[in-house]
Amino acid sequence: MKxxxxxxxxxxxxxYNDLGLVxxxxxxxxxxAKEGGDVEDIMVEIVRTVKGPISLEVISTDFQGxxxxxxxxxxxxxxxxxxxxxxxxxxKAVRAxxxxxxxxxxxxxxxxxxxxxxAKAGSSYVSPFIGRLDDIGDIGMDVVKDIxxxxxxxxxxxxxxxxxxxxxxxxxxxxxxxxxxxTLPPDVLGxxxxxxxxxxxxxxxxxxWKKTKSSTPKITVER
Numbered sequence: 001m002k003x004x005x006x007x008x009x010x011x012x013x014x015x016y017n018d019l020g021l022v023x024x025x026x027x028x029x030x031x032x033a034k035e036g037g038d039v040e041d042i043m044v045e046i047v048r049t050v051k052g053p054i055s056l057e058v059i060s061t062d063f064q065g066x067x068x069x070x071x072x073x074x075x076x077x078x079x080x081x082x083x084x085x086x087x088x089x090x091x092k093a094v095r096a097x098x099x100x101x102x103x104x105x106x107x108x109x110x111x112x113x114x115x116x117x118x119a120k121a122g123s124s125y126v127s128p129f130i131g132r133l134d135d136i137g138d139i140g141m142d143v144v145k146d147i148x149x150x151x152x153x154x155x156x157x158x159x160x161x162x163x164x165x166x167x168x169x170x171x172x173x174x175x176x177x178x179x180x181x182x183t184l185p186p187d188v189l190g191x192x193x194x195x196x197x198x199x200x201x202x203x204x205x206x207x208x209w210k211k212t213k214s215s216t217p218k219i220t221v222e223r
Contacts (some may be wrong), residue, residue: 001175001178001179001181001182002023002024002180002181002182003021003022003023003053003163003181003182003183003184003189004023004025004026004053004055004181004182004183004184005022005024005025005026005096005183005185005186005189006025006026006027006031006163006165006183006184006185007025007031007185007186008027008031008032008034008035008042008046008066009031009035009186010035010042010045010046010049010087012186013025013046013049014048014049015137015186015205016186016189017049017050019198021053021112021189021193022052023051023053023181024050024052024053024054024055024079024181024183025050025052025053025054026055026083026105026127026163026183027046027054027055027056027057027061027106028057028083028210029057031189043056043076044076047076047080047120048077051079051083052079052081053079053080053125054076054077054079054080054081055080055081055082055083055107055125056073056076056080056081056082056083057082057083057084057107057189058070058073058082058083058084058085058093061085061087061089063088063089063092063093063096066084066089066090066093067093067096067097069193070082070084070093070097070104071081071097071100072101073103074102075098075222080103080218081103081104081105081124081125082097082102082103082104082105083104083105083106083107083127084097084104084106084107085106085107085108085165086088086107086108086109086110086114087107091106091117091118091121092121094106094118094121094122094123095121095122098121098122098123098217103124103125104122104123104124104125105123105124105125105126105127105128105161106118106121106123106125106126106127107129107163108127108129109127109128109129110128110129110132110133110143111143112143112146112147112150113203114126114157115128115143115147115151115160116147116148116150117188118158119151119154119156119158120156123158124137124157124158124159124177125153125158125159125160125161125181126147126158126159126160126161127161127162127163127183128143128144128162128163129142129163129164129185130143130144130162130163130164130165130170130174131163131165131166131170132164133164134166140164141170141173141174141177144160144162144173144174144177144179145149145177147160148157148160148178148179158181159180159181160179160181161179161180161181161182161183162179162181162183163175163183165182165183165184165188166188167184167191168188168191168192170182170184170188171184171188180211189191197219198212
């Protein structure tokens with residue numbers, strides 16, 4: 001399963017990209033506005049830093065506006081994916097952009113029906129928002145399961161990108177289902193790497209090593 005970072009924070013992107021853990025990036029207007037500074041400069045730097053797919057979102061809600069913005073965003077780099085909302089105009093824009101070889105990611109998906117329509121329209125990715133579904137008392141992962149089952153019945157060239165991830169358990173659940181991608185905030189990725197027993201074990205190993213009164217292992221080189 002591929003891991004995308006859901007952020008526009010360049011420090012976090014560089015940190016985890018340097019570790020080799022980042023397969024792509026998803027952004028949205030809210031994340032970009034949160035960073036302050038020049039939005040265009042931030043998008044350019046993200047596209048330069050990460051070689052995988054970079055989702056940049058349109059802000060227009062009408063078909064013509066989405067097409068115009070989609071074409072502009074695609075010029076930032078060959079790895080750009082244009083995010084469009086799950087609306088009738090959004091689906092129409094997906095079809096039109098696909099005809100121009102511009103990949104799209106349909107966002108704000110909350111049902112398997114919506115994902116099916118996005119895939120039929122020609123989207124490269126569908127983004128079910130599982131955390132927001134959990135917030136209203138639904139089970140977000142059930143939607144991912146349904147999408148996975150439906151997509152496996154057909155030859156859609158569309159990947160399931162699980163979004164609105166709130167904690168590491170969401171990542172495990174998505175992996176068990178067989179989702180193609182999860183996109184998660186940097187703090188969730190950090191939590192995935194941590195475990196108290198790892199910290200305790202490392203501290204114990206180091207303490208035991210100190211008892212040997214040796215600062216470095218002695219290596220004998222045979223000649």
